[in-house]
Amino acid sequence: EIVLTQSPGTLSLSPGERATLSCRASQSVGSSYLAWYQQKPGQAPRLLIYDVSSRATGIPDRFSGSGSGTDFTLTISRLEPEDLAVYYCQQYVSSPFTFGPGTKVDVK
Amino acid sequence: EVQLVQSGAEVKKPGESLKISCKGFGYSFTSYWIAWVRQTPEKGLEWMGIIYPGDSDTRYSPSFQGQVTISADKSINTAYLQWSSLKASDTAMYYCARRGGREYFESWGQGTLVTVSS
Numbered sequence: 437e438i439v440l441t442q443s444p445g446t447l448s449l450s451p452g453e454r455a456t457l458s459c460r461a462s463q464s465v466g467s468s469y470l471a472w473y474q475q476k477p478g479q480a481p482r483l484l485i486y487d488v489s490s491r492a493t494g495i496p497d498r499f500s501g502s503g504s505g506t507d508f509t510l511t512i513s514r515l516e517p518e519d520l521a522v523y524y525c526q527q528y529v530s531s532p533f534t535f536g537p538g539t540k541v542d543v544k
Numbered sequence: 545e546v547q548l549v550q551s552g553a554e555v556k557k558p559g560e561s562l563k564i565s566c567k568g569f570g571y572s573f574t575s576y577w578i579a580w581v582r583q584t585p586e587k588g589l590e591w592m593g594i595i596y597p598g599d600s601d602t603r604y605s606p607s608f609q610g611q612v613t614i615s616a617d618k619s620i621n622t623a624y625l626q627w628s629s630l631k632a633s634d635t636a637m638y639y640c641a642r643r644g645g646r647e648y649f650e651s652w653g654q655g656t657l658v659t660v661s662s
Contacts, residue, residue, distance in 0.1 A: 480653065481589070483649060487645075487648075493650075526648060526649075
C-alpha cells in the first residue's frame with residue numbers, strides 16, 4: 437500500500453499570500469496518478485486537481501498542482517478567506533487508493 | 545448537474561445490521577463507477593471499494609474486504625453500503641463519490657454519519 441505524507445500539518449497565512457502544500461509518496465505514483473481535494477468544515481471533499489496538474493471543473497486558476505514520482509505540490513497563488521479548509525492528496529496508481537492525512541490551511 | 549444524495553444519519557447498536565444508500569441524479573448512473581470512502585478523525589479518508597452499476601463489478605480495499613458489502617440497483621440509480629454486524633469501530637462519516645476518468649473522485653455525496661454505540 438502506498439503511504440502519503442503531507443506537510444506542513446497546518447499552514448497559517450494572510451489573504452493574498454501564496455500557500456505551498458507538499459505531498460510525498462512512499463513509492464512512485466508516476467507523473468499522472470495524483471489528485472488534490474479541498475474539504476471545508478462540515479462539507480464533503482471537493483476535487484481540485486487530478487492527474488497531478490489538471491484543474492477540475494469550476495476550480496479557479498489560483499489553484500495549481502505539480503510534481504512527479506514521489507513529490508507533489510499544491511500551490512494556492514493568492515489566498516482568499518474562503519480557502520480555509522483541509523487539503524488532501526490522493527494517489528490512484530495502485531489499489532488500495534490512499535489519501536494523505538491532510539494539511540489544514542488557516543487564513544488569518 | 546451531477547448530484548449524489550445519501551441517506552440520513554444512523555445510530556445503531558453493536559451487532560446490528562445496516563444498509564446506507566447513495567442515489568445519483570443528473571447523469572447516466574450505469575456509466576460511472578461509484579466509490580465509498582470512510583472518514584474518521586483517527587484514520588482520515590479511506591477508500592473502501594468501488595462498484596460499476598452497469599454490471600455490478602465490484603472491487604474492495606483489502607482493509608474492508610469481508611467487512612462490508614457494496615451493491616447497486618441500477619433500476620433506481622442507487623448504490624449501497626451495508627454491514628451485517630456493526631462494531632463500535634464502524635462509527636464514521638461515509639461518503640459515496642463518482643469516479644472521474646481514473647480513480648479520482650469528481651463528485652461526492654453529502655455524507656452519512658453512522659454512529660455505533662451500546
